[in-house]
Amino acid sequence: MSEPTxxxxxxxxxTRDAIGDAAVSLFLERGFDRVSVNDIAAAAEISKPTLFRxxxxxxxxxxxxxxxxxxxxxxxVRDRESDIEPVTALHQHFRTGLDxxxxxxxxxxxxxVVAFHRxxxxxxSLAGRLTQYQLEDEEALADALGEGIQAHLRAAQVLAVQxxxxxxxxxxxxxGRTAHAVRPEAIADADQAFKHLW
Numbered sequence: 289m290s291e292p293t294x295x296x297x298x299x300x301x302x303t304r305d306a307i308g309d310a311a312v313s314l315f316l317e318r319g320f321d322r323v324s325v326n327d328i329a330a331a332a333e334i335s336k337p338t339l340f341r342x343x344x345x346x347x348x349x350x351x352x353x354x355x356x357x358x359x360x361x362x363x364x365v366r367d368r369e370s371d372i373e374p375v376t377a378l379h380q381h382f383r384t385g386l387d388x389x390x391x392x393x394x395x396x397x398x399x400x401v402v403a404f405h406r407x408x409x410x411x412x413s414l415a416g417r418l419t420q421y422q423l424e425d426e427e428a429l430a431d432a433l434g435e436g437i438q439a440h441l442r443a444a445q446v447l448a449v450q451x452x453x454x455x456x457x458x459x460x461x462x463x464g465r466t467a468h469a470v471r472p473e474a475i476a477d478a479d480q481a482f483k484h485l486w
Contacts, residue, residue: 296320303334304343306340307332307334307339307343308349308353310331311328312326312350313405314331314347315350316403316404319407320346320350340455343416346413347413347414347416350408350414351418353404354418356419357392358425359424360425361432361446363449364377364381365378365429374442375442376434378482382450382453382478386475387473393453393457394459394474395461396461397461397467397468405462408456408472409455422451423445426440426447429442429443429447430442442464442486449485450482453474454476456474456477457474
């Protein structure tokens, strides 16, 4: 009797999460460049070929945590109410992320989140791979905004604003402030930044 598809998918997702968690723990403990793929496979108790079936590159072992947000800006634009402008919907979505202290906004002071962002921002190969994710997001957002150069320019502006805001929030927290203390500034900065778009 074959395993039900839903159960198989859940098992694959649990395996993927376990591999990713093992990798991130090792990277945070030792540094990205000091951990080999063999180390990760051993920690996750899987073979190296199995690891590569789930994560094509070593960088993806870290950046899979951004996958939940992949294409998010495009979804916000596509799913907005028809009477709401795209930039307004994106602004509201970012503000909601600040309210939730979503790590993607940089406004999260959990020590593991701060360490994770430090790892990503200070490891050149991770920063480079993150740029690739952002370019894919930019393309998806441009498609959701319409056609032509204007859509691409607007998409680039929005994602640049979100990236700068998130990095500024993270830096303030990495410098020792709490998310609660940074929050009013983060909201004011977001409001100011989005006001100047389009």
